[in-house]
Amino acid sequence: MKTFDSLFAELTERAATKPEGSGTVAALEAGVHAQGKKVLEEAGEVWIAAEYESDEKLSEEISQLLYRLQVLMLGRGLTLEDVYKYL
Numbered sequence: 001m002k003t004f005d006s007l008f009a010e011l012t013e014r015a016a017t018k019p020e021g022s023g024t025v026a027a028l029e030a031g032v033h034a035q036g037k038k039v040l041e042e043a044g045e046v047w048i049a050a051e052y053e054s055d056e057k058l059s060e061e062i063s064q065l066l067y068r069l070q071v072l073m074l075g076r077g078l079t080l081e082d083v084y085k086y087l
């Protein structure tokens with residue numbers, strides 16, 4: 001199963017190799033402003049799902065929020081260590 005760390009490694013590789021058709025590459029090229037909006041959008045969807053939707057839907061929305069946070073981290077050039085040191 002994919003983990004936060006393994007997804008980050010995968011997205012880091014996408015950022016480096018820029019394969020055609022990668023949504024991550026497109027999201028990185030869209031810039032930090034667009035990446036931040038996606039984080040906010042997904043966070044809102046997590047909140048709504050937590051109040052009104054199933055565990056499965058909530059889990060899916062949380063996975064999308066984690067993905068969007070990682071895209072923003074890459075967009076700003078942060079590493080996992082930059083964030084983990086505050087946990």
Ligand SMILES: N=c1c2ncn([C@@H]3O[C@H](COP(=O)(O)OP(=O)(O)OP(=O)(O)O)[C@@H](O)[C@H]3O)c2ncn1[C@@H]1O[C@H](COP(=O)(O)O)[C@@H](O)[C@H]1O
Nearest residue numbers: 007010011014021022023024025041045063064065067068
């Ligand atoms: N985990 C994710 C992931 N989570 C969310 N998303 C993107 O976020 C979208 C869902 O978010 P929204 O709710 O905003 O849906 P939407 O508005 O219909 O989507 P968009 O129009 O914004 O694309 C999905 O359609 C994906 O584009 C993801 N895109 C990719 N990944 C993983 O990232 C890795 C690299 O993916 P690629 O860069 O596409 O190769 C792969 O392992 C993927 O599984």
